[in-house]
Amino acid sequence: xxxxxxxxxxxxxxxxxxxxxxxxxxxxxxxxxxxxxxxxxxxxxxxxxxxxxxxxxxxxxxxxxxxxxxxxxxxxxxxxxxxxxxxxxxxxxxxxxxxxxxxxxxxxxxxxxxxxxxxxxxxxxxxxxxxxxxxxxxxxxxxxxxxxxxxxxxxxxxxxxxxxxxxxxxxxxxxxxxxxxx
Amino acid sequence: xxxxxxxxxxxxxxxxxxxxxxxxxxxxxxxxxxxxxxxxxxxxxxxxxxxxxxxxxxxxxxxxxxxxxxxxxxxxxxxxxxxxxxxxxxxxxxxxxxxxxxxxxxxxxxxxxxxxxxxxxxxxxxxxxxxxxxxxxxxxxxxxxxxxxxxxxxxxxxxxxxxxxxxxxxxxxxxxxxxxxxxxxxxxxxxxxxxxxxxxxxxxxxxxxxxxxxxxxxxxxxxxxxxxxxxxxxxxxxxxxxxxxxxxxxxxxxxxxxxxxxxxxxxxxxxxxxxxxxxxxxxxxxxxxxxxxxxxxxxxxxxxxxxxxxxxxxxxxxxxxxxxxxxxxxxxxxxxxxxxxxxxxxxxxxxxxxxxxxxxxxxxxxxxxxxxxxxxxxxxxxxxxxxxxxxxxxxxxxxxxxxxxxxxxxxxxxxxxxxxxxxxxxxxxxxxxxxxxxxxxxxxxxxxxxxxxx
Numbered sequence: 001x002x003x004x005x006x007x008x009x010x011x012x013x014x015x016x017x018x019x020x021x022x023x024x025x026x027x028x029x030x031x032x033x034x035x036x037x038x039x040x041x042x043x044x045x046x047x048x049x050x051x052x053x054x055x056x057x058x059x060x061x062x063x064x065x066x067x068x069x070x071x072x073x074x075x076x077x078x079x080x081x082x083x084x085x086x087x088x089x090x091x092x093x094x095x096x097x098x099x100x101x102x103x104x105x106x107x108x109x110x111x112x113x114x115x116x117x118x119x120x121x122x123x124x125x126x127x128x129x130x131x132x133x134x135x136x137x138x139x140x141x142x143x144x145x146x147x148x149x150x151x152x153x154x155x156x157x158x159x160x161x162x163x164x165x166x167x168x169x170x171x172x173x174x175x176x177x178x179x180x181x182x
Numbered sequence: 183x184x185x186x187x188x189x190x191x192x193x194x195x196x197x198x199x200x201x202x203x204x205x206x207x208x209x210x211x212x213x214x215x216x217x218x219x220x221x222x223x224x225x226x227x228x229x230x231x232x233x234x235x236x237x238x239x240x241x242x243x244x245x246x247x248x249x250x251x252x253x254x255x256x257x258x259x260x261x262x263x264x265x266x267x268x269x270x271x272x273x274x275x276x277x278x279x280x281x282x283x284x285x286x287x288x289x290x291x292x293x294x295x296x297x298x299x300x301x302x303x304x305x306x307x308x309x310x311x312x313x314x315x316x317x318x319x320x321x322x323x324x325x326x327x328x329x330x331x332x333x334x335x336x337x338x339x340x341x342x343x344x345x346x347x348x349x350x351x352x353x354x355x356x357x358x359x360x361x362x363x364x365x366x367x368x369x370x371x372x373x374x375x376x377x378x379x380x381x382x383x384x385x386x387x388x389x390x391x392x393x394x395x396x397x398x399x400x401x402x403x404x405x406x407x408x409x410x411x412x413x414x415x416x417x418x419x420x421x422x423x424x425x426x427x428x429x430x431x432x433x434x435x436x437x438x439x440x441x442x443x444x445x446x447x448x449x450x451x452x453x454x455x456x457x458x459x460x461x462x463x464x465x466x467x468x469x470x471x472x473x474x475x476x477x478x479x480x481x482x483x484x485x486x487x488x489x490x491x492x493x494x495x496x497x498x499x500x501x502x503x504x505x506x507x508x509x510x511x512x513x514x515x516x517x518x519x520x521x522x523x524x525x526x527x528x529x530x531x532x533x534x535x536x537x538x539x540x541x542x543x544x545x546x547x548x549x550x551x552x553x554x555x556x557x558x559x560x561x562x563x564x565x566x567x568x569x570x571x572x573x574x575x576x577x578x579x580x581x582x583x584x585x586x587x588x589x590x591x592x593x594x595x596x597x598x599x600x601x602x603x604x605x606x607x608x609x610x611x612x613x614x615x616x617x618x619x620x621x622x623x624x625x626x627x628x629x630x631x632x633x634x635x636x
Contacts, residue, residue, distance in 0.1 A: 003382065012305060052320070081443065082442065083321050089438075108339065109339035110335060111334030111388075113330075116331065118305070118308045118310070119327075120328065121307055128335060138443050138445075139442035141321065141325050142325060152388075154338060173320070174324060
């Protein structure tokens with residue numbers, strides 16, 4: 001059981017002020033006193049829009065928009081990447097796309113985020129999970145839904161899950177998420 | 183390669199925020215301390231030093247590109263050579279090793295490594311976002327980018343596979359916070375209990391706020407020299423303590439940026455490519471690992487850091503270490519999370535994979551003579567994070583790995599009392615120590631071995 005917070009969260013923001021205290025005369029005594037002043041802090045905003053390319057991974061996002069889950073595989077060795085890679089890390093050769101939408105899948109590891117980055121704070125608590133697929137060598141990071149975030153248990157590891165897709169694609173890896181198998 | 187000596191170091195007091203000074207002036211605190219500890223005056227040191235390496239993690243936090251040259255400028259080191267290194271949480275460790283290379287290669291005779299981070303300029307949740315941008319922005323960050331979440335997933339897997347408990351992790355927090363109680367440079371100096379750790383707010387299940395390091399403003403600086411550099415510094419008036427402290431081994435490893443891409447190798451591959459010398463040489467340990475693999479364990483998976491194991495094996499070989507638990511007198515390691523300290527015990531070969539939890543509560547990694555309020559079945563063997571580590575000292579990223587080096591130098595010089603004003607944390611007769619710096623979800627890891635010359 002967590003303790004009840006006894007401090008209010010600190011935030012930026014506040015009033016705009018005009019007029020900064022400063023000695024009326026810049027005599028030696030006043031100038032020496034400047035070394036004992038507290039610092040001035042200002043707010044600086046920084047905002048930018050990037051044009052991000054998914055490059056060789058783009059087909060994965062197109063597939064998720066069409067309710068299919070893709071992976072990549074090295075054709076010769078069969079080594080399969082649940083999170084796609086354009087090139088195999090062992091042979092250096094190009095991989096090929098495969099469809100793993102219907103592969104049996106299980107929770108490999110998970111957490112419940114009660115806190116997070118600013119962008120995701122409104123979504124807390126949410127469950128992050130790494131998913132393992134049958135005959136796939138690597139994992140896939142996703143959101144797990146359909147479990148109670150307040151009842152986290154290691155028993156969730158190994159649980160059979162299945163992919164769900166957003167009807168309105170956002171062209172993000174979260175277009176697919178997982179839920180316990182029906 | 184030439185011998186490289188670590189002659190001096192300095193650390194600014196790590197704090198939640200240092201608005202009283204710009205980052206250059208905070209670095210200068212650590213830099214000046216290292217120079218003053220040599221008993222040499224500022225202009226004489228400036229003449230003696232050949233160049234520098236600058237360490238900071240995030241341009242986002244400082245909202246300032248090329249901050250390294252601004253520090254170089256403020257320290258009066260222009261036009262001497264310098265460059266900035268960056269490798270996430272391992273930035274400080276990489277910086278120290280780059281300075282080591284400058285000396286070992288003969289390129290420089292005196293080199294200063296300095297590093298900083300100012301994390302207070304944004305709110306904590308924005309800071310979490312900046313840090314999470316050090317995960318793949320196509321695949322990981324958009325899913326809910328949060329490093330504490332990533333580490334918590336490793337923990338749940340470690341718990342499931344090896345039976346590790348939250349109380350074992352909490353014991354690491356208790357140890358490191360109580361150690362830091364005697365370290366005036368530490369940001370957090372508190373006495374906590376296992377119950378305090380478990381009752382603090384849940385951040386990412388099962389990690390609570392007291393399982394996780396805090397954000398900090400701070401700086402650290404280390405001066406390295408060759409034999410010729412020692413002569414030059416002493417000729418300029420420096421008093422370099424004897425016996426000397428030498429950097430006798432360095433090691434580095436890497437792993438895939440996306441945790442999901444980590445391999446899951448079989449037993450034979452593990453034993454061939456990753457097992458430590460002592461693991462390979464023990465029939466009992468080979469049987470232990472075979473049993474783990476028979477039950478489904480694969481390596482490194484998401485529960486272990488092969489970058490840390492690779493760095494350790496490399497550094498131990500370089501320094502001639504065969505049994506790290508017996509041959510190291512202390513370790514300062516990258517405990518951004520209690521769980522990652524526990525995982526790192528295993529990577530560094532202090533115990534076997536799967537035994538980090540029981541090792542954490544064995545007592546072997548605790549300081550002798552301190553009351554932790556815990557029942558510890560075994561005597562201390564190799565104190566881990568006698569300074570308090572990141573969890574209690576704070577983690578101003580670019581400074582952290584250098585802070586570890588400074589504390590290691592002071593341990594090996596036997597000068598902890600001089601610098602801390604208290605000798606509680608002095609490891610008695612410390613002869614050899616290791617420092618461990620770690621980035622991302624284990625993407626870059628450095629391990630450096632420092633030794634007192636006999």
